[in-house]
Amino acid sequence: MNIQAPVKVDKAERMRRAREEAYATPLSQFHPGAPRLFQDDTLWPWFERLRKEEPVHYCTNAPIEPYWSVVKYNDIMHVDTNHGIFSSDSTLGGISIRDVPPGYDYPSFIAMDQPRHSAQRKTVSPMFTPQHLDELAKLIRQRSQTVLDNLPRNETFNFVERVSIELTTQMLATLFDFPWEERRKLTRWSDVSTALPKSGIVASAEERRREMDECYAYMSKLWNERVNSAPRNDLLSLMAHNDATRHMDPDNLMGNIILLIVGGNDTTRNTMTGSVLALNENPEQYDKLRANPELIDSMVPEVIRWQTPLAHMRRTALQDTEIGGKHIKKGDRIVMWYVSGNRDEEMFEKPNDFIIDRPRPRTHLSFGFGIHRCVGMRLAELQLKIVWEEMLKRFDRIEVVGEPKRIYSSFIKGYETLPVRIPG
Numbered sequence: 001m002n003i004q005a006p007v008k009v010d011k012a013e014r015m016r017r018a019r020e021e022a023y024a025t026p027l028s029q030f031h032p033g034a035p036r037l038f039q040d041d042t043l044w045p046w047f048e049r050l051r052k053e054e055p056v057h058y059c060t061n062a063p064i065e066p067y068w069s070v071v072k073y074n075d076i077m078h079v080d081t082n083h084g085i086f087s088s089d090s091t092l093g094g095i096s097i098r099d100v101p102p103g104y105d106y107p108s109f110i111a112m113d114q115p116r117h118s119a120q121r122k123t124v125s126p127m128f129t130p131q132h133l134d135e136l137a138k139l140i141r142q143r144s145q146t147v148l149d150n151l152p153r154n155e156t157f158n159f160v161e162r163v164s165i166e167l168t169t170q171m172l173a174t175l176f177d178f179p180w181e182e183r184r185k186l187t188r189w190s191d192v193s194t195a196l197p198k199s200g201i202v203a204s205a206e207e208r209r210r211e212m213d214e215c216y217a218y219m220s221k222l223w224n225e226r227v228n229s230a231p232r233n234d235l236l237s238l239m240a241h242n243d244a245t246r247h248m249d250p251d252n253l254m255g256n257i258i259l260l261i262v263g264g265n266d267t268t269r270n271t272m273t274g275s276v277l278a279l280n281e282n283p284e285q286y287d288k289l290r291a292n293p294e295l296i297d298s299m300v301p302e303v304i305r306w307q308t309p310l311a312h313m314r315r316t317a318l319q320d321t322e323i324g325g326k327h328i329k330k331g332d333r334i335v336m337w338y339v340s341g342n343r344d345e346e347m348f349e350k351p352n353d354f355i356i357d358r359p360r361p362r363t364h365l366s367f368g369f370g371i372h373r374c375v376g377m378r379l380a381e382l383q384l385k386i387v388w389e390e391m392l393k394r395f396d397r398i399e400v401v402g403e404p405k406r407i408y409s410s411f412i413k414g415y416e417t418l419p420v421r422i423p424g
């Protein structure tokens, strides 16, 4: 692996230039959803300035359709908890900044309004009950132990590939009861389903289409097997044996499958990687954690805040309304920037600092609020907690030895690579 300059030096210079640019640009030209800001990790001063000067901002000069940015914690809460005014429906545009493009429109319950949303969500929620999570905990621990025991010492490797992807993919294979040896197909489909043309994940729209067709054919075969056999405890069987979802049309089935693959994959994967980066950028916090491993319980929600692996969710106004004194018209696109609300100076003390024993660490916005609040949040927290318990038992330190490569997206906020080394 090609090792680059140390993380801190590069970052300081990049941030200085980004701050200059963000404060020199007129607000009327702001496009905070530009994926490049997320890929370079230079989004922070742009959102800081919006929070201070125009917390509900209308962007009309982007290469995408005009959109409102809502960047303060309480305004985001207002939008997220008023589903009667702010719709998630995919036929109105869906849940991410860009309207659902043709070919991506598989309806899933995250992009539905009431009553369909709750009827479909309920079918999969038994997977995430405290009792079932207790059962999964043993498996998660065994797998974490195996993956960590097989890591090389004194050698640079990509943490994303060797740990984050592997563990979250294993979990997904269990949730779907998916053929074990083929589990990396799930990772690939997750990446491809949300990939933008410039992201480097797929070369063209046709390639993406081909791979999604493969996913569709494969999952349909599994679905037909589950529909015709006794109910089991996996996500496909739960949907196959519930009247609310058993007779879904094929596109809705595919939509829910993609939702569960992406929901359970990218988010936890990127937070796991982010936790290693955050502790390396804040060595005094790493020391505190090593001295007191019980702090894992508050470190996990803090890293979920710090990383905010889904940077935004979008809604569409169903009627004329107001947010923060701004007039919103029926049909307008509204982007709730969780990534900014999680750094709101009025809500969090020292919001840009990573503090693993922060009081009330669960007040972050990363899981959303309201009827669409993440159904898998406890599972995600459990995975992160266990992997850190096992890492602390084994390794004195995992050292980040180069810059992370970040994803080109203002929706999925995460990493393609993070070079690390475990001293032996």
Ligand code: HEM
Pocket: 080, 109, 110, 111, 121, 175, 259, 260, 263, 264, 265, 267, 268, 271, 304, 308, 309, 310, 313, 366, 367, 368, 369, 370, 371, 372, 373, 374, 375, 376, 377, 379, 380
């Ligand atoms: C919904 C974040 C892990 C499955 C959501 C939403 C967010 C989110 C922001 C939308 C909330 C809204 O619109 O108000 C996260 C984060 C995770 C994580 C930050 C990890 C750190 C998981 C896992 C699963 C999962 C492990 C399951 C396998 C879902 C599903 C929904 C959802 C199915 C749709 C819920 C609905 O529409 O009712 N998640 N998620 N997520 N998440 Fe997660």
